[in-house]
Amino acid sequence: MKKMSIVFGAVLSLFFIACEGPAGPPGYDGFDGLDGLDGLDGRDGQERGTVVDITGDFVADDYSLFYEFIQDDIEVFETDIVLVYLLWDQTEDGNGDPVDIWRLLPQTRLLDQGILQYNYDFTFFDVNIFLEADFDLNTLPTGDTDAQTFRIAIIPAEMLQGSRLDRSNVRAVMNTMGITEKEVRKSTL
Template identity: 65%
Template sequence: MKKASLVIGMLVALFFISCEGPQGPPGFDGFDGRDGIDGQDGINILGQVIDIEGTFSIGNDYSIFYEFPQTIEVFETDVILVYLLWDVTEDGNGDPVDIWRLLPQTRILDQGLLQYNYDYTFFDVSIFLESDFDLSTLPPADTDNQVFRIAVLPAEATQSGKLDVTNINSVMGVLGINEKDIQKVKMN
């Protein structure tokens, strides 16, 4: 009995809540307020994407060091992502398509495990090789003329949690950057 009266009471309440009467007359327009003083325009913080090409050797301790130039402003809260050009394939028209992989990347070789890794500050990025074997035994295909794509993402771009950082095209889309906009740097 209690349940039946509770259900009936809820239905009656729902009925009264959902009822509407005729629409009333429109209200008065408000008075225009005073215009405020124009402030300074804000800055539009955009991310950057840079391609660097370098060679790992015993001379550079199997690391490639890239210092951000003055033209690229990186804040402590920004996120730096580094991608390795893993391979190049072709699309249906025979045009080349780059295959990028987010670092760190581990390869299983005959000699053991090889990892391409990186660390960064808001001044620079260091990309380096780590292994459980002597790196001097690596073939040139694993060390010479390696291409990396460095993406500088403002903290705001990463806060939504919906950005797929493993997909360089997704990252570039969020930053509004096209292939032609990417600065290319060849390291010595």
């Protein structure tokens, strides 16, 4: 008898669950939320960075070289890493071909007049390379101010995640980005 009442109760429960009644009244609409701010467009995952060489003269008043990325259609994101190297010297390889010697900024030189430093700052719009010294920059010889060449490497941040890249080595940086010497853009200020 006990089993029968359990079976009867289960069947009765299914009967009530399976029955449909008339639909209830519709609910009230909620308020629309506020629109969020648009985010920055991302990359397509194929970006490998950019390298550009600039050459210019440091002149009196500000002793700086100002380079805007837009002039060469270079897109830089706020998260990108911008490194600047100074063409320090040239040497020759075993075949007598010239080999550039690059140094990562800032670079400090000890001169007879005092301490001279090549330094830079950047935004995602531009790079400003400037001279700082503890003496009057007007006393600098032209070898320190005229026809100075700098290599600017724009590296996507995602390319360096978890990397132990030696950033002071411009060749290692270019190899990581997959950029050859022939692909370096040239610009004169």
